[in-house]
Amino acid sequence: MNIDKHIQENRESFDHMEPVPSEAIWIGIQQNLRTRQRRKLFIRYAAAAAIICTFSAPFLFNLSNPTIPENKIATPPLILAQEKQYYQLASDKKDELDFRNLDPAIYGEIFSELDILDSMYMDLKAELTNSPDAERAIGTAIRFHERRLRILELLEKEIENQKRIEEHESTIKI
């Protein structure tokens, strides 16, 4: 008989000649997808953090520049209240996410980025009293809080996604 004909007639049975280590391959696929997801997640937050750093840098430079004369104009109370409100919103969101219960292997790099942002804000606040233009400085601080809040909201979404994935995985029986 002709080999071609034999293979064509028995084509499907050639897909069952060897034992397939499907469990091991599936675990490898899941790990690989998770690693790629973490990398994407980090890149997204690092990019967001970079925007904030770039955005805040000129302002921080102005604050620390000793040649700029001290501003004597009082800051309107409404702007101060807004700044305080945004700061509180971002802080509440951070508490709500409860970083202590999150896996540092997945979110560790994002925590570091947020720590850097926190310390930048502390510097900014410390120098606020010497600002040459207090109103503008507080306006910048408000935008800073808005961005920070946005990062935390994105992080919240990613945590929910991650939870959904883990729930799916726990229901899949191999």
Add this chain to the structure above:
Amino acid sequence: MLNIQTSQEKELVQRVQRGDRKAQYIMYKQYIDAMYHTVLRIMNNSTDAQDVVQECFVKVFEKIHSYRGDATIGAWIKRIAINTAINALRKKKRNLEFSSDEISEARYAEEEDVADNLLSNKKIHDAVLNLPNGCRTVLNLYLFEGYSHKEVATILEITESTSKTQFRRAKILLRDTLKSKYV
């Protein structure tokens, strides 16, 4: 190739496109045996085949949004598996040589039939794995995967006539292996 997709297949694809992990697993289970054996016949060893199949399914789940339904989902996955395997072979610098030595012109004209007792699937499977990389890959794509010589030529970046010659060479070597091992 006919593009017949059932509504169940379409729904499964849509679920995978939404990132549904259960749907991913259903799709994986549906195609893993066929993809593993397709890749094994190209890679020639189980460790490499596992790595390539893993890489293939990661690509499938990441690129599923680009699947437009021009071919069946099975054909689409198979093409990814074959391309990944061929790239892996090339990366490993294993020769994908399309040699034509050792075989005289006269042998190409020989009778192609083989004794029926040699035509066991297991014997053929083992003998195929022992063929040289180049002609084995052509034989796999043409005979096992059903591509035309023109398609094989495109996939392997060779000429159509090289594909035909390598296919004939693979069959001669396959017959020789079966006879020397089992007669």
